[in-house]
Amino acid sequence: MPLHTPLYDSHLAAGARMVDFSGWEMPIHYGSQIEEHHAVRRDAGMFDVSHMCALDLAGPDARGWLRRLLANDVAKLTTPGKALYSCLLNEAGGIIDDLIVYFFTAEHYRIVVNAGTAEKDIAWMQAQLAGFKAQLTQRRSGANALAMIAVQGPNARERFWTAFPASRAATEALGVFQAAEWRLPLSPVASPAAERGENWLIARTGYTGEDGFEITLPATDAAQTWRKLLDAGIKPCGLGARDTLRLEAGMNLYGQDMDEDISPYEAGLKWTVDLKDVARDFIGKSALAGKDARQVRNQFAGLLLLDRGVLRAHQKVITQQGAGEITSGTFSPSLNQSIALARLPVDVRIGNEVEVEIRDKRLRARVVKPSFVRNGQSLL
């Protein structure tokens, strides 16, 4: 039995082509993946990301526990609503998942993890909670379930404010990776959740390389919110466009560019491992410190295909320094050529020309930094 988000009927009504994603029946596109991609780069698009799992963490040990659990350090979060991207590591330094954690107080955080890994993550987190005074509550299902909608693009915030003018004051000054709580006014939109006093969380975050918001709201508000965003001219976008957008932005996808056998150092995520506080002992820290030989063997890089074709995951990359592998590849609608993220031997340099095995051919590609398009502009 496939799982459905609170917006399932909205997707069907919008003519979505639905596919399975980690057990969830989700829209892959609503007609044209490329048009949806361009809508986000040039105007505004929205994604149902309610299949991702929000977790609420509360208790006197919340902060201390997260400093032990995560490779990034939540101690740097001091402003309510401030968000942090981090890897969740196992003892061997492998990546169990990547996630975003929002700070409210030192005793209250919200964590958002990937759809397909949520059960595994929760089991791991519950096991690590032993001895800590804090409770973890999942918010993806049940009476207090939350929905998540990402509105992304250069005009996304303006269009969101057109749909919800009363939210502007609370969210206009938000910096990047900063969120604010907001309550839907009781009038003119009837919201049982607002009547119960439940807040939305509006965060200036995303997974596309464009400006915008990710809105976490009570599931009971989801369908009417989606409708109002549609009326404000925000184009529904499926998981297909989400993948090409994140790949152009050089953002990793869990399960594809990284997994439990890969450390953050091999996934281009060294910047998320915070070693500044030498007294802090997070899970995976000692393994990372002892894994120097492995750390330096591979690097995470981008590839730009010079010949015609399409790069895909698991294709072999041939370099003068040895073989590498593509972890994610696609056709870039913004650049009108194929791009990929790849793990390559560490001595390969940005600008080198390499070859990729595609079926019976070897095609030429150039090694570039693993970030291709941001804020509508090519970075090449």
Next chain:
Amino acid sequence: MNTPANLKYAASHEWARLDADGTVTIGITDHAQEALGDIVFLDLPAVGRVVKAGDECAVVESVKAASDIYSPVSGEVVDINQTAADAPESVNADAYAAWLFRIKPTDSADCKAELDGLLDAAAYGATL
């Protein structure tokens, strides 16, 4: 779904048309283009290549995935649609106009048997 009555269809979603000059023109069906989504690259065979019915002969790549295209008949590739290769989205726009390649049958009697073994529009439509 659009399945013109004058074409023959393979279960693997190619269409074939026997032309007056005895060659067979091959493309992918409207259902196939719709399932693939936005098509961005056509990897077409070399002219002169000799194929057997059922051989992989071309690859159609959408943003989402690569899909092998099989020749429904045996013969020699005598022409490829370079116009479609230069504008792969034309296959999405009209999968029956944007043909992929043309085969000159090795043997016209064998070719007739191969074409007779394909589905007609109604039978193909019933598989969708």
